[in-house]
Amino acid sequence: MIPAAFDYIRPASLDEACRVLGDAGDEAKILAGGQSLLPLLRLRLAYPAALVDLGRVPGLRGVEDRGDHVFIGALTTHDEVLRSAVVREHVPLVALATATVADPAVRHRGTFGGSLAHADPAGDLPAVALALDCVFVARSGEGEREIPAAEFFVDYLEPALHPGEVLLGVRVPKLGAGWGFHYEKFHRTAQAWAVVGVAAAVRVEGGSLEEARIGLTNMGPAPVRARAVETALRGVAPAPGGNGGAGGSRDPLRDACGEAAEGTAPPADLHAGQDYRRHLARVLTYRAVRAASA
Amino acid sequence: MTEQLDAGLVARQIAESDQLSDPSGVREVGRARRRKEDARLVTGRTMWTDNIQLPGMLYVAFLRSPMAHARITRVDVSAARVQPGVVAAYAGQDLADEQGSLPCAWPVSEDVVIPDHPPMAVDTVRYVGEAVACVVATDRYKAADALEAIEVDYEPLEAVLDMTEALAEGGPRVHEAGNQAFTWKFAGGDIEAAFRDAPVVIDRTYVQQRLIPTAMEPRAVVATTDGDAFTLYSATQIPHVLRVMLALTTGIPEHRLRVVAPDVGGGFGSKLQVTAEEVLCLLLTRRLGKPVKWTESRSEGNLTVHHGRDQLQRISVAAERDGRIRGVRVDLLADMGAYLMLVTPGVPLLGAFMYNGIYKMDAYDFTCTGVFTTKMPTDAYRGAGRPEATFAIERAVDELAHELGLDPIEVRRRNWITHQEFPYTTIAGLTYDSGNYEAATDRALALFGYDKLRAEQADRRDRRDPVQLGIGVSTYTEMCGLAPSRVLGSLSYGAGGWEHAAVRLLPTGKVEVVTGTSPHGQGHETAWSQIVADALGVPFDDVSVLHGDTAVAPRGMDTYGSRSLVVGGVAVLRACEKVKDKARDLAAHLLEAAPGDVEFTAGEFRVRGTSEGRTIQELALAAFAAHDLPDGFEPRLDADATFDPENFSFPHGTHLCAVEVDTETGTAKIRSYVAVDDVGSVVNPLIVEGQVHGGIAQGIAQALFEEAVYDSEGNLLTTTMADYLIPSAADLPEFVTDRTETPATSNPLGVKGVGEAGTIASTPAVVNAVVDALRPYGVHDVPMPCTPERIWRVLGGGGGTGGSATGWAGPTESEGGAR
Known part of the structure; x- marks a missing residue:
């Protein structure tokens, strides 16, 4: 249960993160809450050359009411999602599924975006993103890109993110009354x-x-x-x-x-x-x- | 006497205990004292083995076999030796001359085959996870990395996975001598007569699935030497047995070897072992002259902590039409795994005397065959043999009840030993000293609301509710308090079953207790303090309990088999009596009275009929000062004592479980659970309550959740806690617990032991409930663990897999309907 050696990089800005990830290509893995990635490393099922820790990158965390949709920042923890009145009121399905994720300890570390970007078919949030037709917002050195949920989950643990691309957050449409x-x-x-x-x-x-x-x-x-x-x-x-x-x-x-x-x-x-x-x-x-x- | 132990009552008892600052005149035994060791244990501010840091310490990592069965044709550790931070790397061949063979202390029969068991495989591997090489490095990360540089060539051999196939002629052999480890037979009465013309015969086969003991603290070992003497720290249950065994195995003289079990975080039998890693760490520190440490990862532990259960049980019950049992015949296959470890072959024997349960019968016949397979060896796991036996008889009695259209409680009543009949010598030759099955059962039925639940069950059956209700009964007993040394000798066990204690009064009147038991979560420091406080009349807080270090507690037989209180606690009491006798002599001398005229009350010796007295603390100081002692009186108030019980103890009780089975998904959910246990007199109800809760949880885990699964190549699939499912509090119901108290007559404390009872009792209660829920579907069994998928398949889902169910078969006789 000891990971193989890797470089650890902790960028301080989104620009720096995109640059570092762009340079590393598919040798690097993004570290968010680590609730899925760290077990893979410790079981030596993954051997990334570098971990890019987004923990100090500002602007990736929080829930925003944006009129016709709710924007959930990628680094928002499950616990923060659960505590968000905006989520509970406008996109309750997200709260219902998040409440079933693992246990309180995991929900305090694990992130909304990390869980989705892991693209685990056994994860609880991808099915919700599909049912609600969410839109994923990602950024790389080449700019920002929107990916519909229907196109995001490509294969087993394979999201439609390019190497060097950072998931910023997810637009969750409000479905309204009825x-x-x-x-x-x-x-x-x-x-x-x-x-x-x-x-x-x-x-x-x-x-x-x-x-x-x-x-x-x-x-x-x-x-x-x-x-x-x-x-x-x-x-x-x-x-x-x-x-x-x-x-x-x-x-x-x-x-x-x-x-x-x-x-x-x-x-x-x-x-x-x-x-x-x-x-x-x-x-x-x-x-x-x-x-x-x- | 019964006493309901609901949460509120326990809380009140704790509050009362806390308020009593002056215990003089108040009995400590029986109080729900909070455990004095818990603060350091639950905060982790203590010496767990992995917390130990020694100067110059090196770290060991093991390369483990990925093959279930193979010849090792080459091991090359040279590339690992030159990795950064690596101090040494060895293959099994490098250690072959000095590593010896891991011991088996229980050669159960004349025909037993005890194969050589090298701690590190030399030429053949026989299970996935067996160590084939090791690296010693300056930190654990470098050690883990260097393992990847070791090259091993294997020539695959055929895996041996199924016990029945293993015993067939001509198949692949785990060992040259063959796959049969031993046969062991036992009989009482005329079994042929019991079965001849028996009006009813129940014949069933049950699978005791393989389980992985999962202590919260993983195994860890630290070994160190000053060149001449050695110290081994290990997360073990058995520092004393381990010291003897390691001395015999490694050739290190016993007096040059100290074994320490620091605080240990759970064992459940899994740390009742002499492990390969303990031996190898000693050898490595001897070679390298530096301290070494090894701590397993959870996955490494799932592979290489000895496993539990894994038996194939065929049980036949012959009975009269009125339900009276004539005889029981048991034919058991027990999976030993690849080798015989410390007590591997003895585990099924601990069940051999228990298949008759609490029932009277004319004949009993037991045959056990131990079988080698290419899997991790099995050994003791909470209950060790007794849960298996209890499961088989309690399941079979429910089947008998169903067959006869009788209520399962009624069939038990017609067969059990009544309270007037104790002491009762069973068909298996044990003498149950005390018990009251009627009282425990009546109390359990009342708490459970048995009749009301039966009515609800009938209603759900009538409505064909997709959620069916099942009621499971388990009226168990078990033999524990291991063990009378003479009996162990007659069963070919390599050691005795006595326990040792020393009690010493310090000059200031405080008390140190040295115990040969080795607690790893049981709360001995608290319970022993309560016993001593009463016996010597000293405050509870004035007692310290020392344990787990052969340099501090030199004699002992350690902790397993629900023996610590029943044997070790009695030794503590006896030592106290000896100290008291000495103190009485000293008091009589100082008071110028005859010892016979000196009374002892609440910590003070007084001359009968006077107010003249000396407290035991005053006497401790007087003994220390030694200014005025009787002739020949040694200047100390201390004593050693041992206790070797003359009989086992026999806790019993009645557990009732209601399960709701969702027939659409197959989910079995426990709706209510009642446990009324009789563990004899109780020293600390809070500790008893904890043991019962944990025990029930562990038994439910076998019934519904846990299973070690090997694939067809012999690879363990359940190597993580995502695959090997252990229920947490969120998955379990609230338990309603209560007690009856029938004191044991075999020891002066009247105690019976409670460490394993909950686990032994609960598994059949749960599975009986699951099967009971599914009776209308023609279901007679669900293999353990009763997972949703298995229940779905038994109900015919996916075409079924051998279940007899063909859909709703209507109400059955046992619920009063016509067949």
Whole structure:
């Protein structure tokens, strides 16, 4: 549990950070809260030549209400996100998911941007970013760039950030009135990663689902947006009825949620096989949509 | 006498204890004293082994085998030797002449095979994680880096992973002598008669999965020498046993070797061992003449701390139609792993006498086969043999109840030893000295609200609620307080089971207690102080307890098997009695009275019927000054004592668990848990409460969460705490605990031991509850740990994996429905 040797660089400004990272290319890793990176180093699963610590770079931390969206700085800790009245009021799904991240100690060190830029399909926030159509704002020596959430999560632990690019923060759109939210996380112990998680944002009108956006945690090599189930849910009544289909009458919501795992390629590991993950995705999507619609 | 131990009551007891500044006339034993050692332990301002820094200290790192089974054809450490900061690097071959073989102190049978066990592999590796080379460097970072420069060539051999396959003819062999380590048989009564024409036979196979003991403090070793004498500091439970074993293994004369267990952060049996790293650190300090330190990482620990459990249990119960048990037959395969370590083969034997549980029966038959595999060796882990036995019998009794359509409590009532029958000699030959199973069960049922929960269960079944309720029962006993030396001898164990204590009054009247037990979280400093305070009539705060250093506490058998209070605490009491006798002689002399006329009350010796007296503190000073002593009286008030119990002690109790199973996701969630334990008389209810809570948590962990998993190549997959899931407080329910107190008759304190009871009791209670919830689906078993995925598969999810369930099968007889 001792990392291999690396250089440690702590730039004092964003310009300096971009320059240092640009010079180092893909030899360098950015250190934010370190909650994912340091275990990788200590297990010697990652051997970066240099760590660029953004901890002293000003302007990357905090939550701002910007009218039609909320901007969350990349270095804002999970705990700060949870304590933000702006987050709770305007983008509650972010708060719901963040509250399930690991434990208080991790939430005090781990950062919103670091967690997203790690692009771990088992992380809780990527599914939320996908469901809410967030926009990632990044900067390099060549200037600033916006990346839609749908394009940000390229592959396993691979975000759409270039070497030398720093994530500044994320624009989280406010969905406005009529929307309901829920994050349904299934994990074996409180501190364990999600076996499967479902981030749901739904809008109910006249007793049926007008729109549903579903992001899935740990259902593929990258976090995924479950488009098939979103289509299937349109027009379905989420009203409680029956006993959830355990031998009772047919439940249209449960039928629609049967599409939740469509097109996914979930991993198989110690905690769940692929078929079990697909099953969980269906059950948890049902529960998430029910809760978000309530 | 019962006493509910809810949180509020405990808090009140603490408050009362704190208010009592003058304990004279108030008994210390029985008070919920806060532990005097906790401040330094919980703040870490103490000497954990890894905190020790010695001048010129070097750091050791081990290169470990990535292969489960292979011949080592080449090890080249030359590149590592020239890395910056590296002082030395060795392969197993370099140490072959002096490293010896790690000891097994329990040759259980005539046929036992004890293979050579080099601390560092020389020509063959037999499990992933076995040390093959080491680096010694000026800091731990340089040592870790230099490991990457070592080259090892392996010629792969076939891994041996499955016990049944390992015993088949012609397969790959872990050792030349074969894969069978030993067979051990035990029988009482006529088992053939018990099973012949038995109206009911329950025949089940249970898997005790492999577990990884996970003490909060990782293992750590510091070894140092002045050239002639050696000191080994280790995070160990057994400094005394370790000293003897290391002297025998390394050839360092025993009187030149001091072993210190500084404050140790948990063990659960995992530090009841003579480890490769302890031996190797001693050899390295001998070679290099400098102090060396090694501290494991958590992943290294998961690989190489001895594992626990890993048994395949076949249990058959023959019974009458009314539920009365005729006999029990057990055929056990026990995975030894690659080698026999300190007590590896003895662990299943500690369970051999317990498969009959608290029940009367005519016959019992037990066979155990120890099997070698290419995995980390197994050894003692909290309960060691007894949790496995208790699980099998308590699961089987629930199956019997189901088979007969009887309530599981009722079947137990029809079979258990009643309180009038104690002392009772069981079919396994043990004499249970005391107990009251009826009282503990009645109390547990009341606290649990058993009837109400059964009604709710019936309702959920009627409604086919996707969340089903299950109720699990465990009426356990166990044998602990290890152990009568004669019995250990009859079981071929290499040592005795006595314990030693010394008590000395200092000139100022303060008391030092030297104990041969070696606490690693149990609170001996507090409990022993309470015993001494009562026995000598001194204030609790005037007592210090010294332990864990063979130079300070030269005699002892250390701490494991819930033995410390039952054996060591009694030794402390006996030493106090001897001191008191000496003090009485001195008091009589000074008071010019006959010793028989001198009474002792609350710390003062008085001549009967007078106000003339001397406090024990005054006598301590008088003995020190030695101005006026009786003829032949040595000028000190101190005494040594040992205690060797004549019998084991037998805690018992009833644990009840209600589990909600979400049949859609497979999640089993404990809704309520009641534990009524009888651990005999109680010295400190707060410590007992802590042991019960931790024990239950650890037993629940086996039932629902923990499993060491090796893949088909023999690689351990659960090397981090993200893979090996340990429940935290957030994953556990509030426990409702209570006690009945039936004092042990085998020791003057009346105590029975509480270190393992919770773990032994809880696992079957939880799994019985999970299975009970799923009975309507035709489910008869869920393998441990009962993970959501396993429950889902048992219910038919993913096509099922051998579960008998084919969907809802309707209510069952045990809940009163017609079949």
